[in-house]
Amino acid sequence: MDNSTLIKTQGLVKRYPVGTGHFTALKGIDLNVDSGEFVGLVGPSGSGKTTLLNIIGALDAPSEGTVEVLGKNLATLSGSQAAKHRSAFMGFIFQTYNLLPVYTAFENVEFPLLLLGKSAEERKELVMQALDWVGIADKAQSRPKMLSGGESQRVAIARAMVKQPKLVLADEPTANLDAKNSHHILETMEKLNQELGTTFVFATHDEKVISYLKRKVTLVDGSIQSDETS
Amino acid sequence: MILFKLAWRNLIGAGLRTWLNVLVLAMAFILMIWGKGVVDGMAYQLNDAMTNIEFGNGGQLWMSEYDPTDPLTIEDSHAPYPEEALDRIAAHTAAPILIRQGTIYPEGRMQTILVKGIAPGQKAMDLPTDKIVTGPTGLTPALIGQKMADKAGLDVGDLLTVRWRDAKGTFDAREVEIVHIMNTVVQTVDRNQIWISIEDLQAMSNLQGQATVVALDEPFEGSPTSAAWVYRDIDYLMKDMNDMIKTKNFGGNVMYGILFAIALLAIFDTQVLAIFRRKKEMGTLMALGLTRAKVIALFTIEGSMHGLIAFTAGFILGSPLFYMMATKGYAIPGGMDDYGMALGNVIYGKYGPDLLIGTTLLMFLTVVLVSYLPTRKISKLTPTDALRGK
Numbered sequence: 001m002d003n004s005t006l007i008k009t010q011g012l013v014k015r016y017p018v019g020t021g022h023f024t025a026l027k028g029i030d031l032n033v034d035s036g037e038f039v040g041l042v043g044p045s046g047s048g049k050t051t052l053l054n055i056i057g058a059l060d061a062p063s064e065g066t067v068e069v070l071g072k073n074l075a076t077l078s079g080s081q082a083a084k085h086r087s088a089f090m091g092f093i094f095q096t097y098n099l100l101p102v103y104t105a106f107e108n109v110e111f112p113l114l115l116l117g118k119s120a121e122e123r124k125e126l127v128m129q130a131l132d133w134v135g136i137a138d139k140a141q142s143r144p145k146m147l148s149g150g151e152s153q154r155v156a157i158a159r160a161m162v163k164q165p166k167l168v169l170a171d172e173p174t175a176n177l178d179a180k181n182s183h184h185i186l187e188t189m190e191k192l193n194q195e196l197g198t199t200f201v202f203a204t205h206d207e208k209v210i211s212y213l214k215r216k217v218t219l220v221d222g223s224i225q226s227d228e229t230s
Numbered sequence: 231m232i233l234f235k236l237a238w239r240n241l242i243g244a245g246l247r248t249w250l251n252v253l254v255l256a257m258a259f260i261l262m263i264w265g266k267g268v269v270d271g272m273a274y275q276l277n278d279a280m281t282n283i284e285f286g287n288g289g290q291l292w293m294s295e296y297d298p299t300d301p302l303t304i305e306d307s308h309a310p311y312p313e314e315a316l317d318r319i320a321a322h323t324a325a326p327i328l329i330r331q332g333t334i335y336p337e338g339r340m341q342t343i344l345v346k347g348i349a350p351g352q353k354a355m356d357l358p359t360d361k362i363v364t365g366p367t368g369l370t371p372a373l374i375g376q377k378m379a380d381k382a383g384l385d386v387g388d389l390l391t392v393r394w395r396d397a398k399g400t401f402d403a404r405e406v407e408i409v410h411i412m413n414t415v416v417q418t419v420d421r422n423q424i425w426i427s428i429e430d431l432q433a434m435s436n437l438q439g440q441a442t443v444v445a446l447d448e449p450f451e452g453s454p455t456s457a458a459w460v461y462r463d464i465d466y467l468m469k470d471m472n473d474m475i476k477t478k479n480f481g482g483n484v485m486y487g488i489l490f491a492i493a494l495l496a497i498f499d500t501q502v503l504a505i506f507r508r509k510k511e512m513g514t515l516m517a518l519g520l521t522r523a524k525v526i527a528l529f530t531i532e533g534s535m536h537g538l539i540a541f542t543a544g545f546i547l548g549s550p551l552f553y554m555m556a557t558k559g560y561a562i563p564g565g566m567d568d569y570g571m572a573l574g575n576v577i578y579g580k581y582g583p584d585l586l587i588g589t590t591l592l593m594f595l596t597v598v599l600v601s602y603l604p605t606r607k608i609s610k611l612t613p614t615d616a617l618r619g620k
Binding site: 054057059060079080083084086087088092094096098100101102103107111112114115117159 | 232235236239240242243244510511513514515516517518519520521522523524612613614617
């Protein structure tokens with residue numbers, strides 16, 4: 001794998017058991033993503049975007065084929081190694097924000113740093129910096145139920161970015177947001193991609209997101225239909 | 231450490247749900263300790279009173295035919311003092327007791343009683359036998375219990391006619407003088423009996439140098455050489471009482487078990503509900519880098535922390551109650567001793583470290599188990615299913 005290649009999949013197949021047979025969600029995906037890319041997996045519902053994103057994020061395992069992320073063959077990782085890999089190198093942003101409800105915004109963003117064993121002082125500094133990036137430092141002590149959808153997603157972005165991971169995987173990050181908030185979120189992510197060099201991989205069918213992408217990989221029925229770079 | 235920190239945050243964040251569980255568990259904890267302490271205290275008081283007052287701390291030697299539950303054996307239950315006990319008898323650390331059947335006539339009524347002869351200077355039993363030393367009046371001094379005095383309408387200074395049969399079956403009678411009324415919680419040394427000097431009773435019964443039982447202040451080693459005597463240790467003598475305490479304990483334990491089960495159900499329910507409702511949170515935790523095992527540990531710690539908080543709260547809230555129970559006691563209704571239990575007017579709770587630590591450990595381990603069991607479901611949960619809340 002080339003030094004600049006962050007993600008490399010070869011012949012990736014994912015089948016789910018359905019009744020007595022199975023449903024093939026991914027049908028032999030070959031994909032390379034380089035470091036610093038702002039790339040989207042786009043396509044209609046059921047095309048396999050989220051499945052591919054989950055496999056890249058070591059949250060799911062392929063039925064066939066290989067996935068290398070940051071030089072690691074994910075198939076060879078145990079559950080705990082995969083967890084460590086995610087903790088060290090990846091950030092996740094979800095459609096429904098997935099903030100931990102009883103934590104404040106600060107504590108939500110702090111969580112990945114706790115897992116990395118950072119000191120309290122370091123955590124405080126990094127969390128406030130991340131909240132600053134997304135423009136929500138004033139809401140640090142608010143709990144998720146006190147935040148709007150846009151604010152919640154900004155906290156989620158801060159949580160994904162706080163440890164400055166090499167790779168951020170975002171699954172439909174704007175699906176629950178209005179246009180204004182969507183653009184604000186996307187601008188934030190674009191800025192972080194440019195300033196920090198973080199690689200962003202989106203799974204989306206939202207035109208607003210697509211308009212920001214530098215590269216668009218279109219999936220249809222589990223296969224790559226097109227791969228366009230703007 | 232991180233997991234404990236996270237579990238703590240989750241618990242505090244859960245607010246009212248946490249505090250309700252803690253309250254129920256703490257109340258169960260306090261009631262369990264309180265109840266068990268009362269039963270333990272009662273058992274201790276019973277044991278203490280009966281060994282000190284009725285039996286002697288070292289058990290008793292019984293004439294082999296003696297059966298306290300069969301009045302027909304009393305007539306023939308007498309034998310010369312056992313050889314092995316002579317030194318102790320001389321030193322007053324063993325108390326020979328001769329028991330004979332007799333009849334008294336208080337207020338013109340006839341009442342069957344036991345006449346018990348005991349050495350006035352004995353130190354084996356905690357009875358005021360020093361009061362029955364023959365005085366200048368020449369009348370046989372007698373000691374009775376308060377219950378006996380109440381029932382027979384007797385008072386100190388009263389004279390009482392006692393009729394008995396001597397060893398040859400001849401009836402005889404004499405006047406005895408009530409010299410002291412003892413207030414004792416042990417009914418078996420009070421009701422339907424009078425205590426006089428053993429020498430007087432031996433003379434009255436023509437049974438010089440003989441006794442029915444010998445109470446000992448130290449346990450008897452080995453067996454008596456004479457077949458006329460058998461050794462009954464404290465366990466044997468206390469068996470009926472211990473069986474009764476066990477029955478009471480069992481009844482109490484059933485109640486505490488139900489109470490505890492309700493408290494555990496609250497935690498189990500919370501855990502089951504948490505695992506059902508917080509799947510997405512589990513998926514998020516996994517995505518952020520927690521392993522499945524750590525998620526299981528987190529939820530188990532969270533459940534177990536209910537126990538830790540409840541036990542802390544239980545100790546803080548319960549300590550004044552336990553202290554009061556141990557020092558001021560719990561007044562029991564009069565008449566409890568009519569059931570034959572050697573209890574005073576007050577039961578003192580006994581809250582030893584074994585009870586506190588034992589109950590806490592037992593409850594805590596059960597809480598951990600109840601917290602863990604529902605989380606096993608997580609081991610089958612994939613991160614992607616969890617994220618979808620499936």
